[in-house]
């Protein structure tokens with residue numbers, strides 16, 4: 001663990017009023033506890049089972065954010081406790097989150113994951129697909145989810161200009177959707193973008209949540 005980096009990241013985020021999702025995937029619960037003891041409360045995981053076992057082992061006021069691809073059949077395991085799901089990429093997944101959240105009398109904040117990278121391997125909705133989702137009559141029926149914003153991952157590249165362009169496009173889409181669909185809903189306010197290698201770029205484009213793992217916890 002690199003606590004100097006942790007404190008530096010917090011200092012980098014502060015002027016932007018952005019919050020850190022400390023990505024603890026593959027790292028032991030003791031690492032999470034150590035950061036918790038310094039005041040960190042938001043942690044990100046990409047696997048349902050790993051997140052659930054950490055949730056059970058660690059303090060109850062941790063806010064667990066699911067940031068990895070989520071299969072519908074696993075939503076039920078996290079619905080009782082998850083704080084935010086960053087990786088919603090279909091209406092059917094959103095409907096299942098709504099169904100499971102209702103069972104626990106909860107409203108689960110969700111981010112729509114947008115495909116911004118041009119890389120084939122990354123999950124996410126295209127701009128066209130996100131409009132189709134929001135225009136679908138069945139979307140309006142979902143009462144136990146709240147769309148809190150967007151999430152995106154830039155290309156894995158050293159080309160800073162390319163990353164700049166991708167984050168700028170996500171911010172532009174965020175503003176467009178906010179105006180068209182969420183102008184009455186101030187809770188549509190989160191832009192989750194930026195990881196260890198590119199969070200400083202994401203901050204310049206209005207990130208409100210950055211998801212940083214290896215920079216803090218070491219390489220995986």
Ligand SMILES: *Cc1c(COP(=O)(O)O)cnc(C)c1O
Nearest residue numbers: 023046067195196211212213214
């Ligand atoms: C692992 C992961 C991160 C953190 O990546 P680092 O490079 O370790 O900071 C961020 N977002 C998602 C979706 C991830 O899976």
